[in-house]
Amino acid sequence: MSLNxxxxxxxxxxxxTQETEFTTHFYQILFADSPTVKPLFANTHMEKQARQLFKSLVLVVDNLRCPDILSRTLKRLGTRHIQYGVLPEHYPMVGSALLxxxxxxxxxSWTPTTEQAWSEAYAAVSQLMLSSADYPTEILTLYVQRD
Ligand code: HEM
Known part of the structure; x- marks a missing residue:
């Protein structure tokens, strides 16, 4: 898939320039729409978490032209997410809150074209994160298309 x-x-x-506004909306929407993910953040310092999430989004956008860096970083991030208790089924919930x-x-400025660009980008990011995650194959094949 070629991203826009x-x-x-x-x-x-x-x-x-709207870091706090964006992350506040993001977590409010995530927890309102998908309360099942809330326990995953039970011991999380949410202000620090919001800053880290935002930094990772900046990194993704800054490296859209550097697929090697993106792939390496996101695979490592995906592996760490297993330790946080994140399952493949949680990724669409986060994607929806992000959009x-x-x-x-x-x-x-949010148009159908922008929405499509971000939806495709999130699909690519979550595929990379999940591709290194050691979930049972029968779970993973439901979410990730492997080569
Ligand atoms: C595009 C997808 C995602 C990105 C870019 C992202 C980014 C991050 C970052 C940067 C951290 C900080 C810790 C670290 O670097 O390892 C983190 C932690 C975490 N993320 Fe994500 N994440 C994503 C998807 C998800 C999903 C789908 C969930 C499930 C609800 C999730 C839940 C968590 C949790 C529970 C933590 C740990 C908080 C703690 O330290 O207590 N993330 N994420």
């Missing part, structure tokens, strides 16, 4: 890099970069530029938070922050 220009649109991802240009639409993320205004988000970079909704982006749409709120981008207001009128």
């Amino acid at each position: 890099i220009e649109l991802l970069e240009s639409s993320f530029a205004p988000i970079k 909704k938070a982006l749409s709120i922050c981008l207001e009128h």
